[in-house]
Amino acid sequence: MEAMTGGEAIVATLKLVGIDTIFGIPGVHTGGFYDAIYAEPSIRHVMTRHEQGAAFMADGYARASGRVACLSTITGPGVTNAATGLGEARADSSPILHIASTLDPATHGHDVGELHELHDQSGVLQSIVGHHQLVHSIQEIPEAVIRAVQHMRTTRPGPASIEIPLALLTDHAPVNLPAAPLMPDLTPNPASITQAAQMLAQASCPVIYAGGGAMDAGTALVAIAERLRAPVLTTYTGKGAFPESHALSIGCKMRQDETAYDFLRSCDVALVVGCRLGHRTTDGGALPLPSQLIQIDIDASSIGHARKTTIGIEADASEALAALLEEDLGEPKDVDQHNVQRLRLNQGYSAANPDSALILEALRSVMPPDAVLVNDMTMVGYDAPKYFTLDHPRSFMFPNYFGTLGFSLPAAIGAQVACPGRTIVSISGDGGFLFTSEELATAVREQLPIIAIVSDDGLYAAIDRHQRRTFNDRTLDMRLTNPDFVKLAESYGMPGVAVSDPDSLARETQTAANRDGPSLIVYELSNRQTCQ
Known part of the structure; x- marks a missing residue:
């Protein structure tokens, strides 16, 4: 047995099960874990700007690669910030190993007023993920990680959370690392x-x-x-x-x-x-x-x-x-x-947006056969299954079951981390893009050549359509006050351009695909609204 901190035990077991990338934000509560990551050069940490973005990145990583992704969050707000991303991963069966710090289990549920205290953090996680374990000793950590990974490999994939009391991350104890787990028998009867x-x-x-x-x-x-x-x-x-x-x-x-x-x-x-x-x-x-x-x-x-x-x-x-x-x-x-x-x-199909077919066909014409299209909940994305044809697996993402806005950009970043040799294109609406647009900073920091496309109609278009159809053409607060998206991209130090026709979109997408870092393209839709 070797004496290890809890953080070192996590890192050693991640290596054992083949996980080499972690998405997250360092925090006071997870310092022991990050100190162990610092000491292990084979582990890559991708620092994000929000835990929701980190969870979506882990989801995109898993979907693009088929491998188990890893997410790290602090106690309390880190967990709740990541909850939407974990919910999306559960809904669409993406395997994410979630490592979360927690307070001393003896204080759980007692509202003692500690920093980051969440009244029932375990209960919150159990309502979202497919597998959960709260460990009570450093010696439990390796088996907990292996059990979580095996669960994701032997049943419907989805997120698995392991809560580790923050004191264990820096305490030392003798740890027995088990042998690498064998692949389970998944043969049929x-x-x-x-x-x-x-x-x-x-x-x-x-x-x-x-x-x-x-x-x-x-x-x-x-x-x-x-x-x-x-x-x-x-x-x-x-x-x-x-x-x-x-x-x-x-x-x-x-x-x-x-x-x-x-x-x-x-x-x-x-x-x-x-x-x-x-x-x-x-x-x-x-x-x-x-x-x-x-x-x-x-x-x-x-x-x-x-x-x-x-x-x-x-x-x-x-x-x-x-x-x-x-x-x-x-x-x-x-x-x-x-x-x-x-x-x-399917010639009788009625498109969600009149520009969708031309946009998606333009992208298809210039994107490599194995390129990945990552969609958000947006009108063009709703039409993508019809108009964006593909022959390669793990080349199409959509937040189907949970239906959350803000998925596309960070998921595309995660996909690019997983598949550095593939072209990754994100499509978001102008509404959903601002849910997670801060992750442009992550793409720039990591110099990831993702292509982020924002379809700009100045409107929560799908909700606007629903309200008008359901409530006799009455609608409330649908028009958007947007920033200048091109200047927003440039403020992060990345190129941005606005286009309004399919040929220009195809040309700018080809140009972006030849860059070493991220690019933003704003497509101004023909039915674009302005805030009044």
């Missing part, structure tokens, strides 16, 4: 695979619905689609799991798409891969998937939870699909390729 194969063999018109859990199963997903001749539809979070240029792709499911609904009503078996079939991915249960439904999910609690399942397969998506490919799946089905193409093109 053979009997379930055989049953699923028989159902697919007997199907006349199967369809595959792929969610975020299929993101790293692309090779097997393509193989089984081709073997069955089954069209593939993806969710927002599954966009990129199946190449959209493939002849069997019917694209990404858009809201209340009657064209897709008509097709799904003609199908007799659905193979659902890595999708919980929650409210957002089934239009509140209206999505007409076939009653014969095979659901593959790493998380047993998700199988049959939202929609009755005929056959449930608890397994990693790649493992389950590989096992299915070993079975007799019958003859390939007859597919109407003209109909598949019609579904993919």
Whole structure:
């Protein structure tokens, strides 16, 4: 055993489980942890300007790379500031290891008036994350970290929080570091695979619905689609799991798409891969998937939870699909390729913003095939699943379930940290951008070549539309008082430019992609409003 501080025990265990990057802000309460990071050159710390931004960066890092991200916060306000980002990560299944300091457990819930005291910090975290542990000794730290990481690797990914009393971060104790954890067995039950194969063999018109859990199963997903001749539809979070240029792709499911609904009503078996079939991915249960439904999910609690399942397969998506490919799946089905193409093109789609198609097609024309588009809750972002086609996994992000503003910029920063060789483009509305615009400072500090695009219409457009439709054209406080975004970028020492047409956007995006640091492009939408 080696004597270590609690901070050193955290760092040593992070190295053990393969985590080498931490997002956060140093604080008085986490000084012992940061002193240990200082002494370990293999650990990279990305200092942010707000804990919410740090949480979104960790989310973007995890989504772009598929690896477990790490977030550090202080007691109390650090935890509450990060809560929105952790909530988004829980909603969209992003694995984030959250290390939080806390006060002496003996004082918890007693309101003794200490600095950063939160009445029930553990309760706050337990309401947000998928796994939580409060440690009481330095010796517990390694097992706590390993347990949290294993939890994220063996069930539906999401944030896991470990609370460590701040005194332990600087105290010393003998620590026994366990061996590096083995990857868990995520193979499927053979009997379930055989049953699923028989159902697919007997199907006349199967369809595959792929969610975020299929993101790293692309090779097997393509193989089984081709073997069955089954069209593939993806969710927002599954966009990129199946190449959209493939002849069997019917694209990404858009809201209340009657064209897709008509097709799904003609199908007799659905193979659902890595999708919980929650409210957002089934239009509140209206999505007409076939009653014969095979659901593959790493998380047993998700199988049959939202929609009755005929056959449930608890397994990693790649493992389950590989096992299915070993079975007799019958003859390939007859597919109407003209109909598949019609579904993919979705000509009847009504765009959220009239400029969206031109903006997104302009970006697609100049962005590399493996570039990452990170969307915020904004009108152009709502249209991106339709107009921004892609063939590479982990190339599209959207805050789908939690639906929080301010996600895009910091998530893009995290994605760029994870994938330094890829082009990362963030799209935010002018409303959402100001939720986390201070993280431009982080992009400049780290010299990350992200391209931040702000679609400027001077309005909370989606809310304005909702209010007008719902309340007889009455609306309140929708127009925005914005800064000069170009000057804002320049004040951080980064280039900024305003454009108002797709050709200029494409040109400026190409220019920005050749820079070594961040760039800001403001796109002035044709329906732009001014504050009166």
